[in-house]
Structure formats: structure tokens, C-alpha cells
Amino acid sequence: AQTVTQSQPEMSVQEAETVTLSCTYDTSESDYYLFWYKQPPSRQMILVIRQEAYKQQNATENRFSVNFQKAAKSFSLKISDSQLGDAAMYFCAYRETSGSRLTFGEGTQLTVNP
Amino acid sequence: GAVVSQHPSRVICKSGTSVKIECRSLDFQATTMFWYRQFPKQSLMLMATSNEGSKATYEQGVEKDKFLINHASLTLSTLTVTSAHPEDSSFYICSARVGGLNTEAFFGQGTRLTVV
Numbered sequence: 048a049q050t051v052t053q054s055q056p057e058m059s060v061q062e063a064e065t066v067t068l069s070c071t072y073d074t075s076e077s078d079y080y081l082f083w084y085k086q087p088p089s090r091q092m093i094l095v096i097r098q099e100a101y102k103q104q105n106a107t108e109n110r111f112s113v114n115f116q117k118a119a120k121s122f123s124l125k126i127s128d129s130q131l132g133d134a135a136m137y138f139c140a141y142r143e144t145s146g147s148r149l150t151f152g153e154g155t156q157l158t159v160n161p
Numbered sequence: 162g163a164v165v166s167q168h169p170s171r172v173i174c175k176s177g178t179s180v181k182i183e184c185r186s187l188d189f190q191a192t193t194m195f196w197y198r199q200f201p202k203q204s205l206m207l208m209a210t211s212n213e214g215s216k217a218t219y220e221q222g223v224e225k226d227k228f229l230i231n232h233a234s235l236t237l238s239t240l241t242v243t244s245a246h247p248e249d250s251s252f253y254i255c256s257a258r259v260g261g262l263n264t265e266a267f268f269g270q271g272t273r274l275t276v277v
Contacts, residue, residue, distance in 0.1 A: 090252060092205075092268035138204060147193055147258060149266065151204045 049074045051141050053152035060129045061160050067114075068124045068155045070139030076100075078144040081115065083124045086154075087135040095137070098122065100144075126157075134159045163189045165257050167269030174245055174276055182240045182272045184255030190235035191257035195266065196228075199252045211238050245276040 050073045060066035072081070083095040098106045098115050105113050110127045126133055139152040164187040174180045184194055193212050197205040209225075211217040211232035219225045229241040238257075242249055252273050256266040
């Protein structure tokens with residue numbers, strides 16, 4: 048079974064600084080999708096970024112980028128120029144290409160200090 | 162992006178009663194909907210997957226007679242917590258997908274259930 052691990056329960060960053068959230072996963076599949084979701088205090092899940100495993104190029108969405116290391120089964124999220132609105136719980140998630148269910152990591156609570 | 166509306170956002174019910182939570186896809190037809198449960202400061206745990214017009218597929222350990230899921234139309238899925246107990250108090254979140262294997266899942270805003 049696929050598992051997703053986020054080893055950092057909590058992280059903090061100064062406003063305007065850069066922070067990296069870690070995620071590792073375990074799968075025997077060669078093709079799959081990886082996601083980072085943000086859950087702010089409102090509890091609404093928001094998709095931050097997505098990566099297809101067959102793509103070698105790391106995904107980027109404005110201030111958010113990932114470092115996808117397929118061989119190491121690592122998928123970290125880098126947030127540049129952190130803003131107060133980035134404070135949230137961040138979840139890493141995995142989905143098989145042929146499947147529909149998401150498997151979530153335990154989450155990392157990010158605090159942004161002014 | 163697509164909008165998924167979940168209702169109610171909060172509900173308090175008495176122990177032993179049943180409560181229904183609705184999940185609607187407002188601007189797309191959702192062939193598949195998912196129901197998650199989330200405890201405070203924890204991750205989302207998938208409870209069940211429902212496909213329109215067919216029975217839901219429940220995850221191991223989830224009581225299907227307690228958590229009734231109905232996906233009668235392409236825009237509506239409901240979760241009914243039957244004979245609720247305080248331990249059922251939690252945050253319940255639904256998500257919906259349009260269909261096809263590489264489409265995104267969109268999430269509702271969640272329902273906080275408190276059983277007293």
C-alpha cells in the first residue's frame with residue numbers, strides 16, 4: 048500500500064523568507080501524481096501544486112515550487128517570499144495514475160512570523 | 162476552479178439521532194465523490210468512495226451501516242451518520258471529481274459535527 052510521510056509536524060518561517068516542507072512516499076508504481084494541499088484555519092482544502100511522476104521538470108506555481116526526486120521518493124515544497132496568508136496546515140498527497148483516491152501525509156503546520 | 166458546496170458547515174445533534182450532510186458540485190457533474198473524516202490536528206482519512214448510481218465503497222474499518230452514503234445524482238452525494246454518538250464528533254469533508262483519471266478533486270468546506 049502507498050504511504051505518505053511528512054516528518055515535520057510544525058515549521059515556522061519569517062515573513063519574506065523561504066521555507067521548505069518535506070514529504071516522502073512509498074510506492075511500487077512508476078507513474079502517479081503528487082500534490083501539495085493547503086488547509087488554512089477555514090479548513091477549506093486548497094490545491095497548491097501538482098506533479099506528474101513522468102515529468103522530470105519540477106512543477107512551479109508562482110512562489111511555490113517542488114523538488115521532486117523520483118528515485119529517492121521525495122517531494123518537497125518550497126515557499127518563497129513567505130506571506131502571512133501562507134500560514135496553514137500543508138498536506139502532501141499521492142494518487143495513482145489509474146486510481147482515484149488520494150493518500151495524505153500527516154500534515155505540517157506552517158507558521159509565518161511577521 | 163470548480164466549486165463543491167457542503168452543507169451544513171456546523172451541526173450539533175443529540176446522541177442517538179441521525180444527521181445528514183450534503184455535498185454538491187455546483188458547476189460540474191461529479192462522477193465520483195469522496196468522504197473524509199478529520200480529527201483535530203490530524204490528516205484526512207478516507208471513509209468511502211461513491212460513484213453516481215452505484216453503492217459506495219467503504220474503507221476498511223468504516224461501518225457502512227453507520228455512515229450511509231448516497232450518490233443519487235451527478236451533483237449530489239449525502240453522508241448520513243446514523244445513531245450518532247459523541248465519538249462520531251469530527252470534521253467531515255467531501256470532495257468531488259469530474260471523471261477521467263487525471264482530473265482534479267475539488268473539496269467542500271467541511272462540516273463540523275458535534276454529538277452531545
